[in-house]
Amino acid sequence: MFPARVKAVLGPTNTGKTHLAITRMLAHASGIIGFPLRLLARENYDRMVAAKGARYVALITGEEKIVPPEAKWFACTVEAMPLDRRVEFVAVDEIQLCADADRGHVFTDRLLNARGLVETMFLGAETVRPLLQRLVPQAEVETRPRLSQLSYAGPAKLTRLPPRSAVVAFSAGEVYAIAEAIRRRRGGCAVVMGRLSPRTRNAQVALYQNREVDFLVATDAIGMGLNMDVDHVAFASLQKFDGHRPRPLTAQEAAQIAGRAGRGMRDGTFGSTAESPPLPPEMVEKIEGHQFETLTTLAWRNSALDMTSVDSLLDSLSMPPPVPGLARGNDATDHITLAHLSREQEIRKLAQGRARVRLLWETCQIPDFRKLADDSHTRLCGRIFGHLVKEGHLPPDWVGQQIAGCARIEGDIDTLMTRLAAIRVWAFIAARGDWLRDAQRYQNEARQAEDMVSDALHERLTARFVDRRAAHLIRRLDDTAEELLSAVTREGQVVVEGHRVGHVTGFMFEPDAAAGNEDERKLVLRAARRALQSEMPKRVTDLETASDDAFALLPNHHITWNGDEVARLRPGPTPDKPLIEPLASEFIDGAQRERIRARLAAWIEAMIKRDFASLDVVEAKAAEDNTLRGPAFRLREYLGLVPGGTEAEVNPELRQKLKAIGIRAGRFALYIPEVLKPKPMALRAQLWALKADCDVPAVPGGGLVSVPPPEGWPEGFAETMGWVQAGPVLLRLDVAERVAGELGHLTRRAPAMLPPDVASRLGVKADILPAVLQVLGFRLLPAEPLAEDVFGPPGPAMVSARREDRGPRFRRPGGRPDGQRDQHRGPRPERGPRPDRPQRPRDDAPAPAEGEAVAAEAAGPRPERGPRPPRFTGKDGAPRFTGKGGPRPPRPDRDDGPRRDRRPPRDDRNEGRSYSFSGPKEKGPDPDSPFAVLARLKLDKG
Secondary structure (H helix, E strand, C coil): CCCCEEEEEECCCCCCHHHHHHHHHHHCCCEEEEECCHHHHHHHHHHHHHHHCHHHEEEECCCCEECCCCCCEEEEEHHHCCCCCCCCEEEECCHHHHHCCCCHHHHHHHHHHCCCCCEEEEEECHHHHHHHHHHCCCCEEEECCCCCCEEEEEECCHHHCCCCEEEECCCHHHHHHHHHHHHHHHCECEEECCCCCHHHHHHHHHHHHCCCCCEEEECHHHHCCCCCCECEEEECCCEEECCCCEEECCHHHHHHHHCCECCCCCCEEEEECCCCCCCCHHHHHHHHHCCCCCCCCEEECCCCCCCCCHHHHHHHHCCCCCCCCEEECCCCHHHHHHHHHCCCHHHHHHCCCHHHHHHHHHHHCCCCCCCCCCCHHHHHHHHHHHHHHHHCCCCHHHHHHHHHHHCCCCCCHHHHHHHHHHHHHHHHHHCCCCCCCCHHHHHHHHHHHHHHHHHHHHHHHHHHHECHHHHHHHHHHHHCCCCCCEEECCCCEEEECCEEEEEEECCEEEECCCCCCHHHHHHHHHHHHHHHHHHHHHHHHHHHHCCHHHEEECCCCEEEECCEEEEEEECCCCCCCCEEEECCCCCCCHHHHHHHHHHHHHHHHHHHHHHCHHHHHHHHHHCCCHHHHHHHHHHHHCCCEEECCCCCCCCHHHHHHHHHCCCEECCCEEECHHHHCHHHHHHHHHHHHHHHCCCCCCCCCCCCCEECCCCCCCCCHHHHCCEEEECCEEEEHHHHHHHHHHHHHHCCCCCEECCCCHHHHHCCCHHHHHHHHHHHCEEEECCCCCCCCCCCCCCCCEEEECHHHCCCCCECCCCCECCCCCCCCCCCCCCCCCCCCCCCCCCCCCCCCHHHHHHHHHCCCCCCCCCCCCCCECCCCCECCCCCCCCCCCCCCCCCCCHHHHCCCHHHHCCCCCCCCCCCCCCCCCCCCHHHHHHHHHHHHC
16 A cells, blocks of 8 residues: 655745645545635635535535535635545645744644645645655655746836736725725726625625726735736735734735736736835845745644643643744634633633533634624633533524524625624534534524625625726726817816716716717716816815805705705704715715815804804803803703793792893793794704704794794694794794783782783784683683773773692792792691681682682782881871872871771772783773762762
8 A cells, every 4th residue: 555645836826736736636536625714715615516516525614514415525724624534635725824823823733734545735835845844754845836927017006007906905994995096086896805705705706807897905815815817916005914913014925915916827917006115126026036035933732632621721732842843823812712711710610521621622712703802702602611511502592693683784894794703603603513403504594694794795895896887988998099088167067079978066977868879978978087087176175165155054954055965964963063974976085075074064063153152152151150051051952942841940049040141941941032033943943853854844934923833843843943832823932931921920919901912912813812821821711891881891801820820830939839838837827717808718618700719819818917107207207198289188088907908808909900011001081080980970960
């Protein structure tokens, strides 16, 4: 029997090493090949399936297992290679990764221990040759030359990159920024990153391979053998973050990436672009000549682990390398997770015995694809270990919920990538058939969730970074020998070769449908874009220097500039701080959008400050008194008007302080009168509708006191805008407060005559006045007729406060609600009836008439007072009275009792009196005056 053959095929990229290994493996009866990336394993799995059929080819990665019963050939990631399976052929690709500080120990273990029954092959760069020959002395080394030439093309701008170029960046932010720039200037690009799922990556590569786009933006993931038709590789940066710190690229790493240019016998070029400096000459020389420093050490970690206890396992993981040329690399994620869990006493109690320790180690080997930079991954591993020890399997409901929570397709690109990473973790867990009772079910659910999110991610990437129409037009225009003339007129018309092809509205281009046939339109539209590249910066500058009068707000919250919509309002953190979002346009970049946003933000801020200047004044005055800061802060939150009565919250002293600084604490709202003016009211309506996510309702014009409730007003809009719902009409807040306050003053003790001008002041008709007064807290009483005489018209209408409203909402002048007494005072002593005053009706007494009841309620008992001394006295101390008619003699019918005893009952005091607002008094004789009584006596005698 022949001994097993070990062979190393080394050389630069594009030497056909991987193709050779797959061909050799398929020539054997069985085989396993390990790849450094899941993407690469999937790509070559598809090639093997095409050659041998799906029933004989298996795919094993951490997250994905497709193993048919008759599988003979296996495509795997290096970490997932099933080394316990005996096969004729074993191969490991990119074996130079043995030197990687993070993953190198896995490749080194395969180099030392992975062997096929018949043949073993290691593929990689020449840099690993010395160490490989020392560690595997029986290995045959074969060097293969590159099939095509790779040359340096120097730096180039993004706009000057040749078609079929790949731009390489080293962070997601750089990839997005470059892809956005290429979309704007070159029509679009495909995006490839290591975080993408195979499904998303294949869909993006298909865009590029099918020539829907001519550019590819990728991370260094393309350096690991991904095969695409790339003619030029451009480095957008020469530094990368290796998981621990930023560091410069090595010449070997740069050559691995640059070698993706040129396939087969087609030559390729490489260079730099964007903000990257040119490649150093010594690096260029090494890449072109494929001459690099050899590796001096390989990363190593002990694979003969001691499972007797947790501490023994940790000690065996920390053992030093056994031979020279090997060195311990960075602690891997599984080692770090085990170290953290070993500090928990509960975990240590469960991890007793070899089987439990081995199970703990297997749970710690769950990959941390999410990389959340916290202890969430450690806690997940600990929880899984606890379930497996206590229950023997993972709870099905919990696993199902976790997978279902990741299977959502809403969100942006980063959100979907985060979900993909979480799905990969659960796909890895579901791939462990011994951890789940129905593992196949959860593997299918994880695969379906990954496919859904992958498709959504591909759509987001394509929508954001690909303009198919522009890409096609660019290609056609690049094929056109002559340059098409194009320009933009002052009126915004875009003219190409003397023909109008569209017009510019704001920062948007609207093509004209009558621009010629389809082929002509494609060319002229591309030429129009060239004209707009110089036009849009001018327009941005014009907008920045425009006066405030050039901007306006529309009811749909869009902002116009000279009549053209350029941005929209979005709700901000507070109502007075809305956000500005410029309308999307392919002709302005991020910096220009920010300039537009800043100018419009300054305009809206100035408008709010101008229209709500009273708020600033009130806040400045309120700052001097702590009791006023709270109401002022609430007014700022509500833009000067807080709906709702204030009687229960604001005492008379505070109300006077508020009034002194310009705030009204009324029956219906806390407000600043200045904000009820038309301009502040219109702006408040705009900001209210913005927060409510609706169009701005129409606001009544200035000068109106009452209006019928408009149709279509949203709930709460009237109160916020300063209108009080009063029966069938809406009353302006300040008018309703003023009239209600004056009526409340008139009726504070007893019913009073209704002032004749109430209806006109409220702007309502007489027939709806009772309903309006009812809402304001008052009611009309039936008039009592006066005695019939020559002056005998019917009695005037009376008004009183509604009985049900005289509760805690209405307070006495001292600040206490009616019917309440201070807690520190005892009960009021009972007093007997007074012979000179009518008694108040009791609860068990017969009900009086409506008018009498209201008057009796309003007229409470008053404390007795002694005789009031005369205001003026003579020299001798005797009373002296003065007036227009000279000294008045004392009235003969006046006694010396207390003044209160001489007053008529409260119900009689209001008869004959007249109350009115500040309007003109009515002319005519007073029927109760002495002169009118004397005139009637004369008439009777006559």
